[in-house]
Amino acid sequence: MxxxxxxxxxxxxxxxxxxxxxxxxxxxxxxxxxxxxxxxxxxxxxxxxxxxxxxxxxxxxxxxxxxxxxxxxxxxxxxxxxxxxxxxxxxxxxxxxxxxxxxxxxxxxxxxQLDSPGRGFSYRGDVFLDMRMDQSLPLTAADLLRDLSKRQLTGIFRKYGEEKWAARIASFIVEYRQKKEPISRSKQLVQIIKNSIPAAARRRGGHPAKRIFQALRIAVNSExxxxxxxxxxxxxxxxxxxxxxxxxxxxxxxxxxxxxxxxxxxxxxxxxxxxxxxxxxxxxxxxxxxxxxxxxxxxxxxxxxxxxxxxxxxxxxx
Ligand SMILES: C[S@@+](CC[C@H](N)C(=O)[O-])C[C@H]1O[C@@H](n2cnc3c(N)ncnc32)[C@H](O)[C@@H]1O
Structure with a gap:
């Protein structure tokens, strides 16, 4: 609604x-x-x-x-x-x-937009990973996480999130979706990101999911x-x-x-x-x-x- x-x-x-x-x-x-x-x-x-x-x-x-x-x-x-x-x-x-x-x-x-659970922009809470600003755009963040290759995901995380651990996070995502299930919820993604970044690095530079969420949002909306x-x-x-x-x-x-x-x-x-x-x-x-x-x-x-x-x-x- x-x-x-x-x-x-x-x-x-x-x-x-x-x-x-x-x-x-x-x-x-x-x-x-x-x-x-x-x-x-x-x-x-x-x-x-x-x-x-x-x-x-x-x-x-x-x-x-x-x-x-x-x-x-x-x-x-x-x-x-x-x-x-x-x-x-x-x-x-x-x-x-x-x-x-x-x-x-x-x-x-x-x-x-950021705080509305239905829009899926936030890494807090547990929401569907939509992230489209224009609701008529064809692809959501969940679609990208399901369909893009490890190389493509790494590129997005590096280019739009300036994420040091881009390749490692992309690897963990691909492994998770192959072995378990598609990634469609923010909580799933935040947990995967946390698991992929070494504990010492996780303690620096704000919320560990911030840069990946930014990267996905930029990609979904061609910002x-x-x-x-x-x-x-x-x-x-x-x-x-x-x-x-x-x-x-x-x-x-x-x-x-x-x-x-x-x-x-x-x-x-x-x-x-x-x-x-x-x-x-x-x-x-x-x-x-x-x-x-x-x-x-x-x-x-x-x-x-x-x-x-x-x-x-x-x-x-x-
Ligand atoms: C930070 S908010 C603007 C807030 C506004 N200045 C105010 O005072 O309420 C950014 C807005 O720009 C819209 N937006 C972002 N990129 C856009 C684009 N490429 N074309 C049209 N609207 C866009 C978003 O949907 C959002 O509503």
């Missing part, structure tokens, strides 16, 4: 910093590419009126339902869209738009591919002097954002020593945050989830 929107909760992270960087103002048109419960969107919409508009995208039905209920008072100024932000250019086209004044990406999953496409399109559709703000919660995402911003803000990329530029590359972005912004201690005391947040912002050049 679909959860009711009253139960949806998620405290928006670094809301003041988001507003400061995005600069919403009456009449502007902005996109919240990760609508979630609509917390950031609400604060942005309040500053876009009168005359402005916000297109809010999410691939998760629960989030859309919750945000629609929360933001209904904004009437036609709020346009909710079920979709993936990797298609943000074609999404705004459906509203007759080619450009927007601002874009927000607040990546990852919401507290609600890094989506982010790359979303950023490329987002930068492309920004109006001159428009702003893009991204909040990342883990280093793989943050590195990707930093790289994309740097590439888009660079001019000539010809090899050194070439007398005349041949690439004709022109910078399209000005980076506003040379170093990422972090949540202030006051926010962290109320919302520990903000601890890993890194905010980067940039402005489109004319």
């Amino acid at each position: 679909a959860p009711r929107h009253e139960k949806y909760y998620h405290a928006p992270v670094m809301p003041e910093e988001v507003l400061e960087c995005l600069k919403p103002a009456p009449g502007k048109i902005m996109v919240d590419a990760t609508l979630g419960g609509g917390g950031h969107s609400e604060a942005i919409l309040e500053r876009l009126l009168p005359g402005g508009k916000l297109i809010g995208i999410d691939q998760d039905d629960d989030a859309l339902r919750a945000a629609q209920a929360r933001l209904s008072r904004f009437g036609e100024a709020f346009k909710p869209v079920k979709g993936n932000f990797r298609h943000v250019a074609s999404i705004i086209k459906e509203f007759g738009l080619k450009n927007v004044d601002g874009l927000l990406f607040d990546l990852g999953v919401s507290s609600y 890094l591919e989506n982010l790359k496409k979303g950023l490329e399109q987002g930068i492309d559709i920004l109006q001159a002097r428009g702003r893009i703000v991204v909040i990342a919660y883990q280093s793989l995402e943050d590195v990707l954002v930093k790289k994309q911003f740097r590439e888009s803000s660079r001019g000539c990329i010809c090899p050194p020593g070439i007398p005349v530029c041949r690439c004709n590359n022109v910078p399209v972005l000005k980076i506003l945050t040379r170093k990422p912004l972090y949540a202030a201690p006051k926010e962290l005391s109320k919302n520990p989830r903000a601890k890993s947040a890194r905010l980067r912002a940039a402005e489109k050049l004319a």
